[in-house]
Amino acid sequence: GQNIDQPTEMTATEGAIVQINCTYQTSGFNGLFWYQQHAGEAPTFLSYNVLDGLEEKGRFSSFLSRSKGYSYLLLKELQMKDSASYLCAVRDSNYQLIWGAGTKLIIKP
């Protein structure tokens, strides 16, 4: 079956750096997405990786290793507003999105 694993919850300090990992086993691969979801709000698109390597977008970076079935989202200079859930999703060979359960990130002052 298809599976996406990510930690349930992480805690970090304001101003610090945090890395959220995602491992996947899917039927085919057509890209990996990271979404941010604040409590009670819509998931919003953060990043997309289809080739191996690091994609940087301001304070957020996302890394992909297709051979290892592994990705991470790196958040730098953490702010209180970064407290949210972070969802990892993989687009499979049928172009369907397979979702992880999300990682709840708690930022402490």
Place this chain on the structure above:
Amino acid sequence: ETGVTQTPRHLVMGMTNKKSLKCEQHLGHNAMYWYKQSAKKPLELMFVYNFKEQTENNSVPSRFSPECPNSSHLFLHLHTLQPEDSALYLCASSQDPPGQQETQYFGPGTRLLVL
């Protein structure tokens, strides 16, 4: 502002009630989706509509009935629900087939509580 709106935002209903959720997208997309989101679980895809035709129904109970009158509007009709159906129901839209980086855009969801 994601361009996808959902109403109502919150809904409480009894198990014998009938209600409908509404979704509208203003992004010019041709595919729309209903997802169920329960605490600490992955998003569950319920229904997919492409060009107004239903292309996927992931074994969803018949007490959930979708309707897609056009490519901008999507409804989820609810009847005789169970307490375990309480969840956040998310609507999303996308372009199909997707370009490489194109993904799904979500509405804010309807928080449903079944008593």
